[in-house]
Amino acid sequence: MKYESQRIAYWFFATSMLLLSLQIVYGFIMGFAHLGYDGLHDVIPFHVARATHTNLLVVWLLCGFMGAAYYIVPEEVGRELANVKLAWVQLLSLVVVGVSAIIGFHFQWWEGRKFLEIPRPLDWLVVVNVLAFIGNLAVTMWRAPRMTTTSCVLFFGLLMAALLYLPGMIPTDHQTLDSYWRWWVVHLWVEGVWELIMGGILAYLLIKLTGVDRELIEKWLYVIVGLTFLSGILGTGHHSYYIGTPRYWLWIGGVFSALEPLAFLGMAIYAISMARRGGRSHPNRNALAWTIGCSIMSFVGAGFLGFAHTLPQVNLYTHGTLVTAMHGHMAFWGAYAMLVLAIIAYAMPQLTGRRLHDTPLSAFAFWTSNIGMVAMTIAFGVAGVSQVYLERKVGLDFLAVQEEIQVHFLGVVLAACVLALGIGAYVVQFIRYGKPVGALVPDTETGDARGVADAAAPGLAK
Numbered sequence: 001m002k003y004e005s006q007r008i009a010y011w012f013f014a015t016s017m018l019l020l021s022l023q024i025v026y027g028f029i030m031g032f033a034h035l036g037y038d039g040l041h042d043v044i045p046f047h048v049a050r051a052t053h054t055n056l057l058v059v060w061l062l063c064g065f066m067g068a069a070y071y072i073v074p075e076e077v078g079r080e081l082a083n084v085k086l087a088w089v090q091l092l093s094l095v096v097v098g099v100s101a102i103i104g105f106h107f108q109w110w111e112g113r114k115f116l117e118i119p120r121p122l123d124w125l126v127v128v129n130v131l132a133f134i135g136n137l138a139v140t141m142w143r144a145p146r147m148t149t150t151s152c153v154l155f156f157g158l159l160m161a162a163l164l165y166l167p168g169m170i171p172t173d174h175q176t177l178d179s180y181w182r183w184w185v186v187h188l189w190v191e192g193v194w195e196l197i198m199g200g201i202l203a204y205l206l207i208k209l210t211g212v213d214r215e216l217i218e219k220w221l222y223v224i225v226g227l228t229f230l231s232g233i234l235g236t237g238h239h240s241y242y243i244g245t246p247r248y249w250l251w252i253g254g255v256f257s258a259l260e261p262l263a264f265l266g267m268a269i270y271a272i273s274m275a276r277r278g279g280r281s282h283p284n285r286n287a288l289a290w291t292i293g294c295s296i297m298s299f300v301g302a303g304f305l306g307f308a309h310t311l312p313q314v315n316l317y318t319h320g321t322l323v324t325a326m327h328g329h330m331a332f333w334g335a336y337a338m339l340v341l342a343i344i345a346y347a348m349p350q351l352t353g354r355r356l357h358d359t360p361l362s363a364f365a366f367w368t369s370n371i372g373m374v375a376m377t378i379a380f381g382v383a384g385v386s387q388v389y390l391e392r393k394v395g396l397d398f399l400a401v402q403e404e405i406q407v408h409f410l411g412v413v414l415a416a417c418v419l420a421l422g423i424g425a426y427v428v429q430f431i432r433y434g435k436p437v438g439a440l441v442p443d444t445e446t447g448d449a450r451g452v453a454d455a456a457a458p459g460l461a462k
């Protein structure tokens with residue numbers, strides 16, 4: 001860690017860990033409800049648990065991205081963050097907005113639009129919050145002595161993510177238009193600008209962890225950005241197939257979204273080849289595992305499982321079923337959850353000076369959570385395919401089908417236990433690192449973060 005202001009990242013990461021843990025709790029509430037154990041129904045009905053689960057996901061990922069940006073940008077551009085106090089205000093207000101939204105959901109204060117349930121007045125606060133964040137980064141970069149491609153791609157991704165929140169706020173009482181604008185946000189986030197954030201953070205991690213030349217890594221970053229835009233923008237059409245929009249979207253959406261896996265495949269090949277090329281062996285093998293794992297699992301979850309239901313002929317049957325949940329879990333996990341867990345795994349030894357990476361606990365967290373998520377995805381997939389067949393081929397009633405597929409949720413819940421065990425281990429590891437310290441030996445290039453804390457607490461150093 002070279003700059004004092006990078007320490008703020010720790011608090012964003014800590015918030016992220018807290019919200020992730022809460023997200024898992026709501027996941028279990030839904031898993032048990034699907035199994036027929038819906039004892040909490042009167043307090044937390046399924047739709048409330050679902051909105052809370054998915055919104056917590058988005059907020060912990062955003063917190064992770066913001067922490068990542070506050071950690072990466074000062075180092076990349078070579079100066080302290082412009083305004084650390086503003087970053088604090090921004091974190092606290094984000095938490096207040098998030099908590100208010102979640103409490104609101106439990107009292108039926110919500111918009112009822114999947115992923116964009118946050119009530120309108122709170123939406124405005126989100127906009128102000130994110131503008132403060134973007135402004136802080138912009139001023140930091142503007143006043144900096146240098147600019148790097150990695151920091152520009154990361155900044156541009158974050159800026160576009162902020163702007164693309166706005167279409168979801170266009171007022172309309174037309175169902176088709178509402179759906180149409182909702183997808184501008186949801187799709188263009190995860191299959192567009194968030195991929196830039198992913199590209200930026202992955203590039204930073206690869207530069208640090210593999211020792212390969214920045215020029216080479218950043219050259220490939222342009223290719224990834226190009227592929228993302230080429231396929232992802234018009235790929236939005238795969239959500240317009242049967243919602244009341246013109247028929248030409250069947251072709252446009254089908255063709256361009258079928259190309260989207262290329263961007264994820266490119267990202268995986270790029271990360272693996274850079275890791276193989278890097279002659280230097282960085283001590284933080286755990287962060288490298290999360291980094292490479294992210295690139296591979298995002299290809300599986302987003303690229304492969306996304307392709308599985310993206311053609312209009314298939315989506316006609318699978319739309320809105322548990323096939324979507326299968327893909328949603330693995331895609332979010334691989335691309336964005338693992339990305340945040342990768343940057344945290346990299347930054348923590350640097351922030352705290354404690355070299356707890358590559359302990360048995362960190363390896364356990366990596367493998368257990370990934371095995372759990374793969375198993376959960378398979379269980380959702382089996383439930384989803386059965387649902388599609390019974391509901392859309394045989395023509396059984398929705399609720400009759402839910403009863404038929406109940407048994408598969410035993411698999412979902414068991415797999416979720418494994419996943420939760422892995423994430424629990426990650427959170428325990430995070431807590432064991434302790435708080436960030438200042439005045440570290442700025443030796444990130446060799447990965448050696450030995451600093452004041454190590455010297456003060458040698459028992460913790462490993």
Ligand code: HEM
Pocket residue numbers: 114115186190191238239257258260261298302303305306307308309310311315318319320321324327328329331332335336
């Ligand atoms: C990291 C990237 C991705 C993430 C996080 C992601 C996540 C999701 C989520 C959560 C949904 C459900 C959204 C909702 O119903 O509101 C969804 C839907 C969908 N995704 Fe992805 N996705 C990603 C990439 C892709 C890619 C690359 C493809 C295609 C190749 C794809 C194809 C689809 C399709 C066709 C649907 C609509 C499913 C339906 O009709 O119910 N996704 N995705």
Ligand code: HEM
Pocket residue numbers: 023024025026027028030031034050053054057324325326328329332333337412413416417419420
């Ligand atoms: C204990 C672990 C978890 C359990 C038991 C769980 C369970 C569930 C259930 C039952 C649903 C609702 C499916 C339905 O509509 O019927 C759901 C939705 C969702 N969960 Fe999880 N989940 C867990 C962890 C996670 C994690 C770690 C992520 C992200 C990385 C995640 C992402 C999502 C997403 C994106 C949706 C919405 C999918 C869609 O739009 O169809 N979940 N989850």
Ligand SMILES: [Fe+2]
Pocket residue numbers: 187191235236238239
């Ligand atoms: Fe999409």
